[in-house]
Amino acid sequence: MDETQSRAGLTISPLEGARFGAEITGLSPLEITDDQREVIWDVYRERHGLMCFSFGRLLERDELHALTAVFGENEYGPGKINGIGKKALPGEENLTVEEQVAALEAQGIDPFIVYLGNLEHDTLKRKQTDSKFFGEWEWHTDMSYIPVPPTFSLLHSRIIPEEGGDTGFCSQVMAAKALPADLRERLLKLTAKHDSTYGSSGRIRPGMTPPASPIEAIGQVHPILRKVPTTGEEAIFLGRRTNNYIVGLPLEESETLLDELWAHSTKPEFCYRHKWKVGQVVAWDNRMMLHMRHPVDESLDRFMWRTQTKGEAVIPA
Numbered sequence: 001m002d003e004t005q006s007r008a009g010l011t012i013s014p015l016e017g018a019r020f021g022a023e024i025t026g027l028s029p030l031e032i033t034d035d036q037r038e039v040i041w042d043v044y045r046e047r048h049g050l051m052c053f054s055f056g057r058l059l060e061r062d063e064l065h066a067l068t069a070v071f072g073e074n075e076y077g078p079g080k081i082n083g084i085g086k087k088a089l090p091g092e093e094n095l096t097v098e099e100q101v102a103a104l105e106a107q108g109i110d111p112f113i114v115y116l117g118n119l120e121h122d123t124l125k126r127k128q129t130d131s132k133f134f135g136e137w138e139w140h141t142d143m144s145y146i147p148v149p150p151t152f153s154l155l156h157s158r159i160i161p162e163e164g165g166d167t168g169f170c171s172q173v174m175a176a177k178a179l180p181a182d183l184r185e186r187l188l189k190l191t192a193k194h195d196s197t198y199g200s201s202g203r204i205r206p207g208m209t210p211p212a213s214p215i216e217a218i219g220q221v222h223p224i225l226r227k228v229p230t231t232g233e234e235a236i237f238l239g240r241r242t243n244n245y246i247v248g249l250p251l252e253e254s255e256t257l258l259d260e261l262w263a264h265s266t267k268p269e270f271c272y273r274h275k276w277k278v279g280q281v282v283a284w285d286n287r288m289m290l291h292m293r294h295p296v297d298e299s300l301d302r303f304m305w306r307t308q309t310k311g312e313a314v315i316p317a
């Protein structure tokens with residue numbers, strides 16, 4: 001796609017300066033037609049799983065849920081339900097998912113939406129915010145430290161600083177295609193552990209302690225090369241660099257190979273840097289790309305809504 005297209009009432013343009021991703025305008029989230037669904041999935045395949053829907057206004061919750069549902073079954077937000085990016089707190093161990101959802105709903109909390117930012121979600125007043133929130137968030141794929149990570153993540157921009165806080169995306173399908181053949185052969189036999197100790201901002205997750213080394217880190221092992229079932233393509237799947245470990249290798253060898261792989265995976269030609277406008281929803285397929293977030297000045301505000309879809313077990317290439 002080199003130029004703007006019009007299809008099923010939608011306008012589709014390639015994202016500026018990127019080899020992947022598209023901007024889609026003209027969608028009404030509560031009135032998505034079958035033809036529009038088809039167009040969105042065509043754009044998804046053609047533009048490697050990254051779509052920016054520009055609405056020019058803030059969405060209602062139902063609208064974000066309806067848009068999320070185009071991509072799969074809505075998944076509870078990380079940190080809301082025990083076992084989904086959160087450990088049970090003392091006294092909560094025996095609560096069922098239904099009980100936890102009912103408790104959240106009784107407090108007026110939507111279990112599917114995560115509020116991301118330095119503002120209270122209801123009053124939009126500044127809230128106590130860990131300084132790590134404002135720093136750079138490292139390259140990662142969402143929740144790859146669990147056995148079945150979410151497939152799509154969606155971010156809805158509600159308050160955006162004038163400068164800073166851009167989100168970077170890096171196509172791991174393009175990175176996989178550019179792998180030297182001998183390295184690809186080697187990777188086909190290797191798995192990596194995706195550490196669960198730290199969030200992508202570098203904050204330690206509740207209940208976790210730093211491991212003595214990546215070998216001891218607690219996390220999920222996945223194949224390094226995965227198959228993306230929607231396109232049949234291969235993608236490199238590294239998760240995040242912190243405490244990354246290639247299973248079975250001496251630590252030093254694992255570190256050397258990971259340094260090489262990360263340098264390859266995050267080459268500028270595979271990357272796109274999204275400068276947000278208020279009233280957008282960026283949806284991405286975690287199976288196909290890494291993302292990161294650029295720093296935000298501590299004096300500025302940034303506030304997003306975030307949803308995700310249920311995943312599937314990782315398919316090795």
Ligand SMILES: O=C(O)CCC(=O)C(=O)O
Pocket residue numbers: 116137142153155165166167200291292293304306
């Ligand atoms: O806030 C951002 O731009 C990205 C945050 C992030 O990593 C996520 O929502 O998964």
Ligand SMILES: [Fe+2]
Pocket residue numbers: 140141142200291
């Ligand atoms: Fe993320």
